[in-house]
Amino acid sequence: MNRPKACLLRLAVLAAGLSLPAAAFSAPPEPRSSTLVPHTVYVGDPARLILIFDPSAAPMAPLPLVVDTSAILPRTDDATVSRIELDLADGELRALIDFVAFRSGTIELPEIRLEGFAPGAMKVQIASILAGEDGQGELSSAQEPLAASGTALLIYGSVFALLAFVACVSWLALKGLPLLRGAADRRRRALASRSLRRVVSSLRAGCDALDPAEALAILSRELRAFLTFRTGLNYLAMTSEDVRRACRLSGGDDVFVAALFRRGDEVRFGGKGCPPAEILDFLRGVEDLAARMDAAGGNGGC
Missing domain, CATH: 1.20.120 (Four Helix Bundle (Hemerythrin (Met), subunit A))
Structure with missing residues (x-):
């Protein structure tokens, strides 16, 4: 009875020893560093997470690799990924992940699984308010009217259209109608x-x-x-x-x-x-x- 038990014990130890390297091999790669651009991300704003990995974490697929098809990009209720780019440069693997967050606080980005590349959980901090001088939260200030994208074009275009309309009406009243009446x-x-x-x-x-x-x-x-x-x-x-x-x-x-x-x-x-x-x-x-x-x-x- 002791001999069979000893054999079973050896097999269990051997299986455990073999499983450790496999588990280590299948563990998701850990980034050397991560950078969030911009540094403060607000709900609904597009942002980019830059992750630097060891080159050994590179997938088997040819690099650079860009995935921007929305149908295959991951998304959750908290955020959606709009673009993924992998590239080897300066002896390191860079992962550029573009996303948009829908909730403030610390959120976890959708899980990314590419061929031969599956990083672990990626958590980012999303802000919704700015801290005032007294430490109390306050809404972010409104952007200056002329600084907003397209505002100047809209204003100047509207003014030009109004002036053109007034000029046409004036010409029609002073010159156009008499000319039309004369022609008739x-x-x-x-x-x-x-x-x-x-x-x-x-x-x-x-x-x-x-x-x-x-x-x-x-x-x-x-x-x-x-x-x-x-x-x-x-x-x-x-x-x-x-x-x-x-x-x-x-x-x-x-x-x-x-x-x-x-x-x-x-x-x-x-x-x-x-x-x-x-x-x-x-x-x-x-x-x-x-x-x-x-x-x-x-x-x-x-």
């Missing part, structure tokens, strides 16, 4: 002249077939509408004598217009005839009148 008036005058010329061309083409009274009535009606639009006077309600007294036309055009209206009244109400040649003269006169008013611009008045 010129377009309306051009459309009125074009419409009158189409009527004249149509009457000239059918002069022989149309009744003189009907031709003069159409020409008088269209010319009255054209002059009413161009001069602002109601030529639709004027007699031939009213046209001469109104004197809104220059270069003797008022005499021509009065003669046209009077001749139209004579043919229409007096039963007098009007040869085609006379109607053609009136048509040419209306075309010349429209051309002169277009060349004069404005209302073409006297």
